[in-house]
Amino acid sequence: MFALVHLVPGDPVRLALGTRFSQESYDALRERSGLDQPLLEQFFGWAGRALSGDLGVSFRSGETVTSQIAERLPATLTLALASILVALVIAIPLGTISALRPRSIIDRIATVISQFGISVPDFWMGIVLILVFAGTLGWLPSGGYVPISEDPGAWLQRLLMPALVTGVVSGSVITRFVRSSVLEALGSDHVRTAQAKGLPTRQVFTWHVLRNALLPLVTVTGVQLAYLLSGVVVVEIVFSWPGLGQLALQAVQARDYPVLQGAILLFALVFLVINLVVDLLYTAIDPRIRR
Amino acid sequence: MSGQVLEVEDLRVRLRTPRGPADVVNGLSYTVGPGETVAVVGESGSGKSVSVLALLGLLPARVATVTGRAVLQGEDLLTMKPERLRQVRGPGAGMVFQDPMTSLNPVLTVGRQLVEGIRAHGDVSKAAARRRAADLLGEVGLPDPERALDRYPHELSGGMRQRVVIAIALSNSPALLIADEATTALDVTVQAQIIDLIEGLQADRGTGVIWITHDLGVVAGIADRVLVMYGGRCVEDGTVDDVLERPAHPYTRGLLGALPDLAQPAVDGVVPDLATVPGTPPAPTDLPEGCVFWPRCPVRGDARCEHEQPPLVQIGSGPGLPHRAATWCTEEAP
Amino acid sequence: MTGQPLPPPDAPIAGQGDAKGTSPGPTTLRPARPRWRETLGLLARNPTAAVASVVLLLIVVLAVFDDTFAPEGANEISVTDRLQSPSWSHPFGTDDLGRDILSRVILGASVSLKVGFLAVGFALVAGTLIGLLAGYYGRWVDDVLMRVMDMLFAFPAVLLAIAVLAVRGPGSGNTALAIGIVYTPIFARVTRASVLGVREEVYVRASRSVGASDWRILTRHILPNAAPPIIVQTSISLAFAVLAEAALSFLGLGTQPPNPSWGLMLAEGRGYIELAWWLAFFPGMAIFLTVLCFNLLGDGLRDALDPRQRTLMAGGGR
Numbered sequence: 032m033f034a035l036v037h038l039v040p041g042d043p044v045r046l047a048l049g050t051r052f053s054q055e056s057y058d059a060l061r062e063r064s065g066l067d068q069p070l071l072e073q074f075f076g077w078a079g080r081a082l083s084g085d086l087g088v089s090f091r092s093g094e095t096v097t098s099q100i101a102e103r104l105p106a107t108l109t110l111a112l113a114s115i116l117v118a119l120v121i122a123i124p125l126g127t128i129s130a131l132r133p134r135s136i137i138d139r140i141a142t143v144i145s146q147f148g149i150s151v152p153d154f155w156m157g158i159v160l161i162l163v164f165a166g167t168l169g170w171l172p173s174g175g176y177v178p179i180s181e182d183p184g185a186w187l188q189r190l191l192m193p194a195l196v197t198g199v200v201s202g203s204v205i206t207r208f209v210r211s212s213v214l215e216a217l218g219s220d221h222v223r224t225a226q227a228k229g230l231p232t233r234q235v236f237t238w239h240v241l242r243n244a245l246l247p248l249v250t251v252t253g254v255q256l257a258y259l260l261s262g263v264v265v266v267e268i269v270f271s272w273p274g275l276g277q278l279a280l281q282a283v284q285a286r287d288y289p290v291l292q293g294a295i296l297l298f299a300l301v302f303l304v305i306n307l308v309v310d311l312l313y314t315a316i317d318p319r320i321r322r
Numbered sequence: 323m324s325g326q327v328l329e330v331e332d333l334r335v336r337l338r339t340p341r342g343p344a345d346v347v348n349g350l351s352y353t354v355g356p357g358e359t360v361a362v363v364g365e366s367g368s369g370k371s372v373s374v375l376a377l378l379g380l381l382p383a384r385v386a387t388v389t390g391r392a393v394l395q396g397e398d399l400l401t402m403k404p405e406r407l408r409q410v411r412g413p414g415a416g417m418v419f420q421d422p423m424t425s426l427n428p429v430l431t432v433g434r435q436l437v438e439g440i441r442a443h444g445d446v447s448k449a450a451a452r453r454r455a456a457d458l459l460g461e462v463g464l465p466d467p468e469r470a471l472d473r474y475p476h477e478l479s480g481g482m483r484q485r486v487v488i489a490i491a492l493s494n495s496p497a498l499l500i501a502d503e504a505t506t507a508l509d510v511t512v513q514a515q516i517i518d519l520i521e522g523l524q525a526d527r528g529t530g531v532i533w534i535t536h537d538l539g540v541v542a543g544i545a546d547r548v549l550v551m552y553g554g555r556c557v558e559d560g561t562v563d564d565v566l567e568r569p570a571h572p573y574t575r576g577l578l579g580a581l582p583d584l585a586q587p588a589v590d591g592v593v594p595d596l597a598t599v600p601g602t603p604p605a606p607t608d609l610p611e612g613c614v615f616w617p618r619c620p621v622r623g624d625a626r627c628e629h630e631q632p633p634l635v636q637i638g639s640g641p642g643l644p645h646r647a648a649t650w651c652t653e654e655a656p
Numbered sequence: 657m658t659g660q661p662l663p664p665p666d667a668p669i670a671g672q673g674d675a676k677g678t679s680p681g682p683t684t685l686r687p688a689r690p691r692w693r694e695t696l697g698l699l700a701r702n703p704t705a706a707v708a709s710v711v712l713l714l715i716v717v718l719a720v721f722d723d724t725f726a727p728e729g730a731n732e733i734s735v736t737d738r739l740q741s742p743s744w745s746h747p748f749g750t751d752d753l754g755r756d757i758l759s760r761v762i763l764g765a766s767v768s769l770k771v772g773f774l775a776v777g778f779a780l781v782a783g784t785l786i787g788l789l790a791g792y793y794g795r796w797v798d799d800v801l802m803r804v805m806d807m808l809f810a811f812p813a814v815l816l817a818i819a820v821l822a823v824r825g826p827g828s829g830n831t832a833l834a835i836g837i838v839y840t841p842i843f844a845r846v847t848r849a850s851v852l853g854v855r856e857e858v859y860v861r862a863s864r865s866v867g868a869s870d871w872r873i874l875t876r877h878i879l880p881n882a883a884p885p886i887i888v889q890t891s892i893s894l895a896f897a898v899l900a901e902a903a904l905s906f907l908g909l910g911t912q913p914p915n916p917s918w919g920l921m922l923a924e925g926r927g928y929i930e931l932a933w934w935l936a937f938f939p940g941m942a943i944f945l946t947v948l949c950f951n952l953l954g955d956g957l958r959d960a961l962d963p964r965q966r967t968l969m970a971g972g973g974r
Contacts (some may be wrong), residue, residue: 093919142688146955150948152899152919154906158926163931220424223380227419228490229412230440238438241429246429261673264814265903269926280907283822291822318429318474 032215038255058266096293100279104297105272106176110197110267111259113190117198118205123248125202126209128242130217148203153262157196157269164192174271197263201255208251209244216244246317253309257302326393327497327530328354328377328415333390335369335554337606340625344606347373348554349390356497356531356538359521361533361545361562363577367603370534370553374500379407387653395497396554412443416491420503422483426475432486433471440491458489462519485519492523499524500532505540517544534593538577542566550574552605553614560645570637570647573615611651692697705956715946722902731775734903756933760916761942767799768946769916771910772897778836780890783843788882790844791851802848821909828917831910834939835900846889850882884961886931891957902943918943919957
């Protein structure tokens with residue numbers, strides 16, 4: 032409930048208005064595309080059409096924005112989901128182990144890795160990976176996208192590197208979170224109660240440490256997923272991944288405002304949906320916020 | 323000395339801290355008999371909580387070194403294999419902690435937390451464990467125990483939660499119950515209820531109780547014997563009458579002096595001056611060489627106090643259980 | 657692109673000076689303020705943070721005196737020296753136009769840091785001000801300001817920056833503005849949280865009761881208390897501002913050629929990656945090192961100043 036009100040204050044539409052607003056300066060463009068009607072009228076017209084799925088027509092290609100977005104959406108979703116998977120697979124074990132053995136060698140290595148992952152520019156890491164795995168070793172193609180329905184093998188080959196790059200970055204952030212969260216849970220009083228009643232260690236760990244520590248992970252994963260969906264822009268460029276980010280960038284370069292607007296609206300929508308899902312999920316798993 | 327539930331001998335706990343090793347408990351010896359309540363009294367930082375956590379192996383092994391002997395029903399807790407120690411926690415000794423707000427897992431139901439404890443120590447079916455859990459909740463005075471099983475801790479008041487924690491501690495009928503400041507976080511009326519509850523249960527079951535507190539009012543009401551801790555040592559122990567009415571150690575007198583309604587009239591001309599115990603307890607990383615209480619002692623005397631540690635010796639010659647104190651100025655006591 | 661590099665991130669440093677001045681204000685029962693000397697000591701004893709600070713200082717010095725340190729100009733084209741691999745005369749090699757990469761990395765530091773400091777300076781001033789106002793006045797001021805901040809915050813950072821640049825056009829200045837806008841909400845939230853924490857403290861109420869002006873209370877009492885998390889956030893935000901500048905320049909929206917910016921160099925070098933790895937490698941290392949140092953410094957500062965971790969988003973905007 033909280034996140035819904037606070038994180039996403041309702042209307043992606045207002046941001047679209049923001050974009051419109053500054054379009055005023057682009058007189059030429061405005062005239063060309065018949066945008067010289069009063070601003071509000073324009074906006075409501077656009078919003079009304081957007082509600083019915085009509086986001087207008089691309090300046091450049093003449094295709095409808097909706098169809099362009101629909102075409103790109105699967106690629107971006109694939110990459111974002113694969114990345115979050117990589118991130119969680121890295122972060123949960125690594126963060127947990129470091130928390131169980133604070134200041135041990137494993138913990139120190141994990142800290143270095145996550146510090147590296149947080150600081151490394153993802154596009155640079157992508158370029159280096161391409162150099163090594165596509166160039167020198169020749170194991171993987173350097174980029175592109177093949178739908179899974181066409182050729183699962185090729186799909187996976189092309190997904191591997193970009194998912195690894197974004198997954199490592201997100202995973203680093205999540206690792207730190209998991210570590211501190213598990214550490215906090217380990218130190219909590221109820222864990223001592225559980226030990227004092229003679230539960231087997233494994234049971235104490237699973238039900239009284241891990242379960243409590245991973246609850247907030249749902250929120251963090253949601254936030255990370257949302258950031259991934261938009262944050263993969265740069266990585267999409269590096270790996271020639273035909274996703275929404277690439278579309279948005281092309282739209283900026285071509286001053287193709289209907290497309291840019293549509294892409295932004297969609298990202299905002301995705302944000303809204305993710306936050307909603309996180310809230311629902313959280314309500315389902317945390318009794319404290321259940322009504 | 324047989325027939326005791328717990329015999330602790332020369333218990334020592336050393337913790338590794340960033341500021342060097344800290345000797346938190348320094349040679350503690352006492353016994354708890356069946357149905358007996360031993361109160362362990364002292365300021366925060368005197369090592370009283372650590373001393374009982376150490377008994378059950380609840381201190382993190384990476385930072386704590388525990389030595390000595392602690393025989394619970396014939397077995398030494400301190401040399402036990404971890405798996406055996408786990409089996410002892412529960413049926414051997416149950417523990418109630420200070421803060422009922424945090425000592426229950428917030429995301430599991432009360433029933434689940436009781437049931438898992440019961441099932442960890444015996445082949446009990448889920449349904450049977452649940453029935454037992456409901457009985458326990460009834461015993462500790464929770465209204466509508468059946469429904470309470472499906473409640474989450476946050477849905478209960480502090481007093482109710484502490485009753486749940488007690489039910490958990492009692493769920494395997496322990497021979498020893500350790501209550502670590504179990505009533506400190508509760509308000510006075512609830513505190514009295516909880517004390518009555520434990521006393522009642524203890525009378526029914528013959529459980530030995532270690533009651534850790536800094537509240538001498540509670541001690542007077544519940545304890546059979548009292549052990550006063552200071553700087554990780556026992557500075558005085560004896561029956562509740564001996565210790566509270568004829569305190570021998572200047573620290574005990576100070577504590578009693580700080581408690582107006584229990585303060586005894588001046589026995590030796592010193593006590594009335596002690597409205598409080600000035601100063602703070604010594605840091606366990608930096609204990610004084612001689613008597614631990616020396617730096618704060620109002621009647622400290624010669625170099626012996628400063629340089630030589632007083633042993634815990636029998637004082638007076640009263641009947642029954644011994645009254646002991648560790649101080650060089652016992653001669654001033656009655 | 658003119659004028660002195662390194663615009664100062666003012667507010668927390670001002671707070672710092674204020675706190676050091678030992679005027680014990682006549683009206684207050686104020687708790688011990690953060691002790692800055694002690695903080696510096698703690699920081700010095702944290703080897704990682706200490707090394708990071710030294711490296712950062714070096715980078716900043718290089719960036720300020722870039723003309724002095726760079727062996728060659730940014731755009732000295734030499735056709736005969738094209739795509740030379742690293743050697744004594746060109747330690748980082750040369751690019752496709754025969755420009756010395758070491759020189760361009762050094763000159764690029766100036767651009768990257770300038771944008772980074774400008775962006776964070778903007779976010780710091782705007783965010784702190786908004787956070788102070790929202791936290792101190794509460795009610796509708798709080799509602800309105802924080803709702804707007806929430807809206808910005810909810811939006812994906814990169815996309816928000818791209819949208820700003822789409823509207824205002826590419827370039828260093830606009831990049832700084834875009835990144836600044838992206839990070840403003842974080843500062844606003846951190847500041848507001850701190851203000852709410854101290855607003856009802858005895859010493860603040862005491863000052864109010866003797867008629868101290870709002871401005872005085874804000875600057876003398878509340879800001880110094882809010883300073884630690886803001887400073888930590890500043891360091892972390894600088895890391896991400898440098899990263900964001902690189903990313904935007906890489907996408908062609910930030911710094912424009914022929915100016916040397918690390919992100920831009922990476923984009924230019926990308927096409928030659930199999931032929932001449934050094935084109936993309938060294939600028940990438942420069943970004944990585946700078947970002948890493950700001951992050952490590954931020955972590956060190958957090959440990960020293962802000963043990964309760966009031967700073968939002970340990971992971972920055974990523």
